[in-house]
Amino acid sequence: MLASDEDILARAEEWRKAGKGVAIATVTETWGSAPRPVGSHLVIDEDGNFLGSVSGGCVEGEVVSEAMDTIGDGKPRMLEFGVADEAAWRVGLSCGGRIRVYVEKVD
Amino acid sequence: MRLDLLSAMNVERAARRACVLVTELEGGAQRLVLAQDVERDPLAEQLDAALRSGKSGAIEHEGRACFLTVQVPPVRIVVIGAVHITQALAPMARLAGFDLTIIDPRTAFATPERFPDVKLIAEWPQNALPAIAPDRYTAMAFFTHDPKIDDPGLEAALSAECFYVGALGSRKTHGKRVERLKEKGFADAQIARIRAPVGLDIGAVSPAEIAVSVLGEIILALRKKPLRADAPARAGAAT
Numbered sequence: 001m002l003a004s005d006e007d008i009l010a011r012a013e014e015w016r017k018a019g020k021g022v023a024i025a026t027v028t029e030t031w032g033s034a035p036r037p038v039g040s041h042l043v044i045d046e047d048g049n050f051l052g053s054v055s056g057g058c059v060e061g062e063v064v065s066e067a068m069d070t071i072g073d074g075k076p077r078m079l080e081f082g083v084a085d086e087a088a089w090r091v092g093l094s095c096g097g098r099i100r101v102y103v104e105k106v107d
Numbered sequence: 108m109r110l111d112l113l114s115a116m117n118v119e120r121a122a123r124r125a126c127v128l129v130t131e132l133e134g135g136a137q138r139l140v141l142a143q144d145v146e147r148d149p150l151a152e153q154l155d156a157a158l159r160s161g162k163s164g165a166i167e168h169e170g171r172a173c174f175l176t177v178q179v180p181p182v183r184i185v186v187i188g189a190v191h192i193t194q195a196l197a198p199m200a201r202l203a204g205f206d207l208t209i210i211d212p213r214t215a216f217a218t219p220e221r222f223p224d225v226k227l228i229a230e231w232p233q234n235a236l237p238a239i240a241p242d243r244y245t246a247m248a249f250f251t252h253d254p255k256i257d258d259p260g261l262e263a264a265l266s267a268e269c270f271y272v273g274a275l276g277s278r279k280t281h282g283k284r285v286e287r288l289k290e291k292g293f294a295d296a297q298i299a300r301i302r303a304p305v306g307l308d309i310g311a312v313s314p315a316e317i318a319v320s321v322l323g324e325i326i327l328a329l330r331k332k333p334l335r336a337d338a339p340a341r342a343g344a345a346t
Contacts, residue, residue: 039163076135
């Protein structure tokens with residue numbers, strides 16, 4: 001079954017209460033054609049498990065990796081992803097849009 | 108995000124109450140505003156607009172960028188009538204991420220064999236609905252075309268301002284339904300919210316096709332315009 005937003009935040013709470021380091025990523029702005037609406041969440045635990053999405057799978061890998069840093073140092077981060085180019089193959093949005101993602105630690 | 112704020116958001120969602128998390132994007136300060144406290148908040152106007160639209164978004168407040176994470180209750184579908192269309196609609200609704208409950212007092216229809224893994228209540232709508240408490244975030248579909256079963260639920264759906272109210276039946280059946288609701292004191296504008304004939308006009312014939320058209324119509328009502336927080340005041344009608 002697909003995870004809905006409610007499952008996602010409930011899971012973040014469960015993970016944290018189980019003693020894990022947890023970060024929440026939220027889409028705060030989109031421009032042009034973006035795969036997930038503003039307010040979409042991705043939650044990440046310290047082991048790299050994640051639930052939800054902030055794009056169609058294009059940038060989740062990078063968000064998870066940044067989330068690890070946030071879990072480590074406790075500092076929120078604002079990430080921005082734009083159109084895929086060769087250099088940004090790993091982290092581009094092939095749909096041509098741009099998104100901004102806020103990553104924060106649950107503490 | 109503080110764990111206590113996250114827990115509080117999850118509690119509000121479980122209780123089907125709306126709330127807004129306000130995050131200052133510089134510095135990360137956060138607070139949670141419950142729907143009942145929005146009026147007294149310094150950001151009352153923006154928070155109210157956010158709750159009406161049901162959409163999260165960035166705002167400016169005194170030169171500071173804030174992000175509003177808007178949480179409105181998860182959408183539910185309540186179906187009156189454990190009929191053939193409902194058998195098709197139940198798995199479709201689950202795949203689309205909707206919570207679905209079926210009510211039908213006819214125990215020959217409302218059997219777990221016909222509806223595996225679905226919330227099924229074999230009671231009259233007027234007895235079952237108070238516990239479910241339909242609200243603006245609930246869609247209600249009526250498939251029995253038996254006034255004894257459909258009407259009490261329809262009256263509850265209109266009074267609760269459900270975002271979607273759809274009722275199966277021919278134009279003639281619907282005409283009689285409209286007359287009965289008028290006699291009960293419902294206003295024309297309220298009655299006009301009932302979608303009948305039910306479902307998007309995609310030429311659906313089979314029960315499964317009709318289920319697709321109804322699910323599509325529910326999604327249309329949900330997504331095409333904001334949930335109506337400012338629905339017209341109800342006429343002093345029976346509930």
